[in-house]
Amino acid sequence: MxxxxxxxxxxxxxxxxxxxxxxxxxxxxxxxxxxxxxxxxxxxxxxxxxxxxxxxxxxxxxxxxxxxxxxxxxxxxxxxxxKLVYLRREASFRNQVWEGDYKNLPVLVLPPRGKACTPWVTMFLDDATRVITGWAISLTPHAGTVLTALRMAWSTTRPPVPRTASRSSCAWTRVWSSPRRRSVRRPLGWEPRPSGCPATNRTRKARSSARS
Known part of the structure; x- marks a missing residue:
């Protein structure tokens, strides 16, 4: 066509x-x-x-x-x-529902090495406030860009984790605190904060006791 x-x-x-x-x-x-x-x-x-x-x-x-x-x-x-799925999910308060998407930008850029190309942007949006919580741009679409945007959104907004959370519900916190995830770029000004997750706090205390 x-x-x-x-x-x-x-x-x-x-x-x-x-x-x-x-x-x-x-x-x-x-x-x-x-x-x-x-x-x-x-x-x-x-x-x-x-x-x-x-x-x-x-x-x-x-x-x-x-x-x-x-x-x-x-x-x-x-x-x-x-016919769109964008902002079709209702959210009554901030950080209740996020939406994520990636798009090929109609902008031609010339990278330091290689041919000119159109970059890809990944964004996460809070449905209640319409605020872009995290974003990342790359020359090609890949999982690292998605993780970078999601980590920015998570580190800047810090959605609350229930105090009575089980081990499975702390999966998000374990993902971001896991040493195996350190290859993902952290946004400027990012600092780790207490998550409030019982399972994660117990793990940190156990590591501190083992080191001492």
């Missing part, structure tokens, strides 16, 4: 049949479809394109375009938002 196909899909309001007619007319060398002039930009984009059937065009749009994009073209911004 070319950029001209997507542009025509937007111009015709999601009418795939109209896109097919205009595309077929442009490939055949005609400047109009059903008596309607075809945009010169589309004519240029379809120049030399291979012909496809209408059903194949339907399937291509269905596979390449997201439901949110299609809903936005056919029903507007409000319809597009109904």
């Amino acid at each position: 070319s950029a001209a196909d997507i542009a025509a899909f937007v111009d015709f309001g999601g009418n795939v049949a109209a896109v097919y007619r205009a595309r077929a007319a442009a490939i055949a060398g005609r400047a109009t479809a059903a008596g309607v002039p075809i945009d010169p930009v589309l004519l240029e984009g379809w120049a030399g394109a291979p012909p496809v059937g209408e059903r194949s065009l339907y399937r291509a749009f269905e596979q390449e375009l997201t439901p949110a994009f299609v809903a936005g073209v056919t029903g507007g911004e409000r319809a597009r938002r109904t």
Whole structure:
């Protein structure tokens, strides 16, 4: 699917049949479809394109375009938002619900070594306050970027851990206090703080006693 196909899909309001007619007319060398002039930009984009059937065009749009994009073209911004998962979870207080996502930024950067590329950003957002709690940028998407953003969010906001937490519920605290996780970059100004987790506090006391 070319950029001209997507542009025509937007111009015709999601009418795939109209896109097919205009595309077929442009490939055949005609400047109009059903008596309607075809945009010169589309004519240029379809120049030399291979012909496809209408059903194949339907399937291509269905596979390449997201439901949110299609809903936005056919029903507007409000319809597009109904197809998104962003901020669909209700939160009544801060740090109750976080959302995380990563995205390829449409910005071309030139790293110290290698070719120019578009970086990736990973962010965590608090649903109640809409505050970005943690973020990280990398040249390629990988697990280390996600852990860096999550660690920034955790170290700056410190979501409360219940005092009656069991060993399994202290998993988050153990992840960040584990020596095996020290390879993850810490944000500027990060300092370890008491977690309030009984299991973690007992472990620290046991280590202190063993060292003494």
